[in-house]
Amino acid sequence: MKPNPNTLAKLPHMGTFIKNKIQEQNITYAETARRMNIKQSTLNGYFIQETLQTRIIWKLSQALNYNLFTDIIQLLPEELQNTNKTSFQQTIQTQQQEINDLKKEISIYKEILSLKP
Known part of the structure; x- marks a missing residue:
């Protein structure tokens, strides 16, 4: 158009x-x-x-x-x-997703540690 x-x-x-x-x-x-x-x-x-x-x-x-x-x-x-999605912007988005995933993992590990007797 x-x-x-x-x-x-x-x-x-x-x-x-x-x-x-x-x-x-x-x-x-x-x-x-x-x-x-x-x-x-x-x-x-x-x-x-x-x-x-x-x-x-x-x-x-x-x-x-x-x-x-x-x-x-x-x-x-x-x-x-x-x-235009630049590679820089894509890198930031990828890294932000990785950070979110790592935060979830840390949360799971903390929960496991708190359950240990």
């Missing part, structure tokens, strides 16, 4: 988005540009762009030591945020 264009979440203005994230990290624009090995005027140019290449967001994430992609994903409608 094709999504209805009228119900699609609006793409955030990426220039404004990254400008706000840099400010939140309390890092100057000059320092951010230095970490990215670009001129500050280039960084300033990003702020007016409605969209940015993934490569730029990748480099910004590394410069800020902050995962910008996670925040971008959180801007998606909630029903789309977790549609």
Whole structure:
């Protein structure tokens, strides 16, 4: 089924988005540009762009030591945020099941120990 264009979440203005994230990290624009090995005027140019290449967001994430992609994903409608089950999520679910199983075993062992005369 094709999504209805009228119900699609609006793409955030990426220039404004990254400008706000840099400010939140309390890092100057000059320092951010230095970490990215670009001129500050280039960084300033990003702020007016409605969209940015993934490569730029990748480099910004590394410069800020902050995962910008996670925040971008959180801007998606909630029903789309977790549609892909990653191996990391699957590992967590598997480990949680193992923890629950071990808790049951411990409970059984405690019960057996309490029945001993």
